[in-house]
Amino acid sequence: MSMNSPSTFACPACRRSLYDRKRTTCGYCGARLPDDLRFSKPMRDALERGDFTEKDRLDIRVDGSGDYSP
Numbered sequence: 900m901s902m903n904s905p906s907t908f909a910c911p912a913c914r915r916s917l918y919d920r921k922r923t924t925c926g927y928c929g930a931r932l933p934d935d936l937r938f939s940k941p942m943r944d945a946l947e948r949g950d951f952t953e954k955d956r957l958d959i960r961v962d963g964s965g966d967y968s969p
C-alpha cells in the first residue's frame with residue numbers, strides 16, 4: 900500500500916484529502932461522503948475487532964491522512 904497518495908481519497912466537494920475515512924461527512928466542508936470513499940462496513944468491523952496488525956493500522960491511518968506524523 901502506498902504511503903504517498905494523499906489525493907487518493909479526497910472530498911468530492913472541496914477536493915481536500917480526507918484525514919479520517921471513518922467519518923460520514925467531510926471534516927472541512929461538511930459534505931456527505933460517498934460510501935466508496937470510506938471504509939467498507941466489513942473493514943470497519945474488522946478494525947473494531949482488532950483483526951489488523953499494528954502495521955496495518957498505521958498504513959491505513961497514513962493513507963490519505965494529512966495530520967499523521969510518525
Ligand SMILES: [Zn+2]
Binds near residue numbers: 911912915
Ligand atoms: Zn469537503
